[in-house]
Amino acid sequence: MSGGADTTSSVTVIDHPLIEHKLTLLRMATTPTGEFRRLTREISLLMGYEVLRDLPLQPVDIQTPLEPMTARQVSGKKLCFISILRAGNGILDGMIDLVPSARIGHVGVYRDPASHLPIEYYFKVPDDVAERLTIVVDPMLATGHSAVAAITRLKRAGARGVKYVCLIAAPEGVAVLREAHPDVPIFTAAIDRALDENAYIRPGLGDAGDRLFGTK
Numbered sequence: 560m561s562g563g564a565d566t567t568s569s570v571t572v573i574d575h576p577l578i579e580h581k582l583t584l585l586r587m588a589t590t591p592t593g594e595f596r597r598l599t600r601e602i603s604l605l606m607g608y609e610v611l612r613d614l615p616l617q618p619v620d621i622q623t624p625l626e627p628m629t630a631r632q633v634s635g636k637k638l639c640f641i642s643i644l645r646a647g648n649g650i651l652d653g654m655i656d657l658v659p660s661a662r663i664g665h666v667g668v669y670r671d672p673a674s675h676l677p678i679e680y681y682f683k684v685p686d687d688v689a690e691r692l693t694i695v696v697d698p699m700l701a702t703g704h705s706a707v708a709a710i711t712r713l714k715r716a717g718a719r720g721v722k723y724v725c726l727i728a729a730p731e732g733v734a735v736l737r738e739a740h741p742d743v744p745i746f747t748a749a750i751d752r753a754l755d756e757n758a759y760i761r762p763g764l765g766d767a768g769d770r771l772f773g774t775k
């Protein structure tokens with residue numbers, strides 16, 4: 560893929576050299592928790608720049624030191640970030656750095672270790688989610704079932720303009736998400752080789768939640 564973003568389908572691999580460099584550090588087994596969190600936030604910020612490229616602007620009358628003008632600014636009221644807990648919170652931090660006034664929602668989903676199927680345990684999103692551009696964030700798209708379940712639930716709550724952002728995707732997860740929600744563009748920093756027998760992404764980075772929060 561050449562520089563910038565390849566948008567030939569609804570899957571965009573954001574392949575900027577800084578993102579790839581930081582992702583390499585993130586993948587390393589020796590990267591400690593604090594550094595892992597910091598890198599996740601930095602990568603998210605860089606990815607957000609591309610993901611939010613078509614964010615609507617609204618006019619605002621301002622005064623420069625020399626004269627009045629009508630400039631344009633982002634309205635945080637039009638945007639909603641949804642974190643798929645827990646690991647999504649690592650990406651959320653970077654996105655909030657970019658748009659501090661955005662509204663935030665949380666969908667709690669974890670993978671059952673045996674079946675790998677998603678179990679929902681929490682759901683709280685802005686009442687007016689239907690009127691917002693909704694950016695769903697989660698570092699890992701493995702089987703794709705967590706993302707599909709979260710987005711299905713969001714649509715049931717009214718969400719319409721949904722985008723999905725992850726750091727690493729498995730080809731299997733991309734296929735499952737595209738099949739279930741063809742209207743949802745996927746943004747990722749990398750598409751890895753495949754899933755292993757435990758439905759972990761290979762080569763991947765391990766368990767994103769455990770590495771972000773130091774729980775193992």
Ligand SMILES: O=P(O)(O)OC[C@H]1O[C@H](OP(=O)(O)OP(=O)(O)O)[C@H](O)[C@@H]1O
Nearest residue numbers: 644645646669670701702703704705768
């Ligand atoms: O595509 P899938 O096969 O559904 O797997 C991806 C999910 O697995 C991880 O969450 P996990 O279940 O480990 O929960 P956690 O964030 O609380 O650690 C990850 O953050 C995704 O939500």
Ligand SMILES: O=c1cc[nH]c(=O)[nH]1
Nearest residue numbers: 701759760765766767
């Ligand atoms: O590789 C994987 C797959 C699911 N969840 C993770 O955190 N990592």
Ligand SMILES: [Mg+2]
Nearest residue numbers: 766767768769
């Ligand atoms: Mg986990």
